[in-house]
Amino acid sequence: MALRALVASKALRLGLQSEPRIRAHSRGLQTFSLPDLPYDYGALEPAISGEIMQIHHQKHHQAYVTNYNKALEQLHDAIGKGDAAAAVKLQSAIKFNGGGHVNHSIFWKNLTPVSQGGGEHPHGKLGWAIDTNFGTFEALVQKISAEGAALQGSGWVWLALDKEFNKLVVETTANQDPLVTKGASLVPLLGIDVWEHAYYLQYKNVRPDYLKNIWKVINWKYASEVYEKESP
């Protein structure tokens, strides 16, 4: 498979088909770049501090992008040399760093300042689906918060649309595994980062407090738009 096609295939499987920040590499390899945040670093305060947002975006997300591109370049070289073992060896780095890029790109869109509707409950089709699947909006929030707090180590807690069964589900993924690793029919509507780097500077070791306050800046409008686009 030509490298360009292989990268495009990988991007599709990771849900990056709409990824806007792809640039042509000098060696002909397409690479990924850090997306801009749609708000200022301090715009989510007091729920999430500007210091956390800046480090999270500029350092952590940038590192995933850098290492994803590095792994893809190495894959390019391995394929060019016909080195199958080296290509397989790179899969964990591609999954971890590519997953980190995919997950954080979603996470930034899942947040928005209170002045722009952060925390406003979902209405319309998604609001109705939440009531149908979880009883009440409050019950959903409680479930996501509880599962996020209980997740051992680092990972993510998700609200997803399962397109196969046309229902909403709550899932968790370890490390930087993207949601698609839990099922090909799962579409992420909302992903919450429960790595310590997402909250430690402000909330120290009290992850439940972070999960209590993050609801004040959740962008349900974005989740609703994805749901309405993806639901059958």
Ligand SMILES: [Fe+2]
């Ligand atoms: Fe993160």
